[in-house]
Amino acid sequence: MTDALIIILSTLGAIFILLAAVGFLRMPDTYLRISVTTKAVTLGVGLILVSAAIYFDELSVTSRVLAIILFIILTAPVGAHLIGRASYFLGVKMWDKSVMDELEGKYKKFSHKLDSGDDLKDEEETEEEKEKG
Structure with missing residues (x-):
């Protein structure tokens, strides 16, 4: 049962990371790329780390995994916001079809x-x- 759960979680995590990579290539401007990668990679890495915690089934590994997930959840949106803000202030153009600034x-x-x-x-x-x- 745990093997199936590990396989499902790690596969979902890899799929989210793959979707983030595809989104990074397909999005037309910097701001959309930041949004896609931040959300999808954070979820993908979190799922892979949870599957690692289940696989090793030790308190020390689980506590480290939870600390890493918490750190990623707290820092990824802040980093993306700062990159987007700096890009805006430097004058990076938005996509031509953007409706509103x-x-x-x-x-x-x-x-x-x-x-x-x-x-x-x-x-x-x-x-x-x-x-x-």
Whole structure:
């Protein structure tokens, strides 16, 4: 019974990682690639680690596996967010068929702080006046 469970979990994990690789190749822009790889690889690696914990069936291995899974779940989305944010601030173009850029006009150009967008216009005008004068 445990052998079948190990085979199922590791196969599902490998399939998710394969789908992430295919998605990385097929997605048209950086932001979609980040989204695909973060979600699918995190799930795939988690499933493979769970199958390893079941296979070895020792407390020390299981605790290490749980620590690694927790670390991956906490760090992968944060890393993807930072890469996406840096890409946006560096001016990496979105896909031509993207419907909406929700960050457009909502961050300060020099400090990269996010705002509601209403008070940004006043501050940008003040910065432009300082540069001119």
